[in-house]
Amino acid sequence: MAMTDMNxxxxxxxxxxxxxxxxxxxxxxxxxxxxxxVTSIALLPLTLWFVVSMIGLAGTGYVDAVLWIGAPVNAxxxxxxxxxxxHHMAAGLQVVLEDYLRPESKRMLAVLAMKGACAxxxxxxxxxxxxxxxxx
Amino acid sequence: xxxxHDAREALMTGRRSDGTAVRRPLSPHLQVYDxxxxxxxxxxLTRITGVAWSLGTLLMVWWLxxxxxxxxxxxxxxxxxxxxxxxxxxxxxxxxxxxxxxAGLRHLLWDWGFGFELPTMYSTGRMVFIGTAALTVLTWVLxxxxxx
Numbered sequence: 274m275a276m277t278d279m280n281x282x283x284x285x286x287x288x289x290x291x292x293x294x295x296x297x298x299x300x301x302x303x304x305x306x307x308x309x310x311v312t313s314i315a316l317l318p319l320t321l322w323f324v325v326s327m328i329g330l331a332g333t334g335y336v337d338a339v340l341w342i343g344a345p346v347n348a349x350x351x352x353x354x355x356x357x358x359x360h361h362m363a364a365g366l367q368v369v370l371e372d373y374l375r376p377e378s379k380r381m382l383a384v385l386a387m388k389g390a391c392a393x394x395x396x397x398x399x400x401x402x403x404x405x406x407x408x409x
Numbered sequence: 410x411x412x413x414h415d416a417r418e419a420l421m422t423g424r425r426s427d428g429t430a431v432r433r434p435l436s437p438h439l440q441v442y443d444x445x446x447x448x449x450x451x452x453x454l455t456r457i458t459g460v461a462w463s464l465g466t467l468l469m470v471w472w473l474x475x476x477x478x479x480x481x482x483x484x485x486x487x488x489x490x491x492x493x494x495x496x497x498x499x500x501x502x503x504x505x506x507x508x509x510x511x512a513g514l515r516h517l518l519w520d521w522g523f524g525f526e527l528p529t530m531y532s533t534g535r536m537v538f539i540g541t542a543a544l545t546v547l548t549w550v551l552x553x554x555x556x557x
Contacts, residue, residue: 310520313513320510324503324548332556335483338476351473362463369456375415398470401477 305364312361319354342402343409351402359395363388447534455512458505465502503548508541 326347330338341347366387374380423433442449468490475486489495515533518524524533 310517313517317510320506324506328548328552328555331552334487335476335480338472338483342473342476358466358469362459362466365459366463369460394466394470398473401470401473404477 305367309361309364312357312364316354316357316361319350319357322350323354339405340409343405345406348402348406352399355395355398355402359391359398363391366391447531451512451515451534451537454508455516458509458512461505462502462509465498465505468498468502500545500549504541504545507544507548508537511537511540511544 326341330341342351367384370383370387371380374383421433421435423431425431444450444453471486472490475482490499515524515537518533524530
């Protein structure tokens with residue numbers, strides 16, 4: 274594409290940088306979209322594992338729950354589930370807020386507040402898992 | 410005229426030939442669509458279930474933090490999730506989660522370049538609805554069978 278552009282018309286005199294200047298920052302490009310897909314695929318087995326595990330724990334008490342969370346494999350998978358869940362959730366909620374909120378200032382504040390909340394929830398969950406592992 | 414806050418406002422303002430400002434009419438929008446057709450319904454439900462699931466993650470956070478806090482806090486969380494309201498919320502969350510998961514698989518199929526033909530779109534949409542109902546019931550049948 275670049276070759277034909279360069280050989281036709283006034284664009285021939287312009288550098289690649291000159292052509293994109295003024296069009297605004299590319300920022301993340303496709304990163305947001307791609308990460309939403311990657312996290313969704315990773316969450317398929319993780320969420321299924323979590324739901325099946327919760328079914329297994331249904332009706333049991335505190336000791337069983339703490340023993341299950343504190344088991345090394347479960348703790349590692351839980352931390353992965355927490356990180357990916359809140360990453361995917363923040364990415365999804367960001368698009369929802371961006372679609373419905375105007376003006377830009379309100380939208381930016383809402384997205385930042387939402388991302389802050391997601392980060393804090395993820396950290397609280399992760400600290401809870403690590404605390405249980407440390408106590409085991 | 411005031412400075413528009415929304416960039417789209419630029420497209421809404423125009424001038425008559427005599428120079429007076431005029432607000433251009435808005436083209437027909439949501440009111441002309443049948444909101445319950447498969448394409449739009451399955452699309453908006455993906456978003457609604459995603460938001461519902463986001464709220465549902467609070468239950469996971471509560472469960473984990475309560476387990477780390479001690480027996481008393483854990484008993485409170487477990488009491489709520491075993492109550493009628495808690496079970497209803499968990500059931501709704503299960504349905505929302507299955508819908509979002511299956512609709513997400515449908516999206517991944519589209520991302521891969523398949524399923525864009527309208528008849529395929531309708532049949533995969535139906536599969537998502539039927540799958541949600543079947544898997545939600547299956548999840549809770551298993552939960553009840555393995556209870557305790």
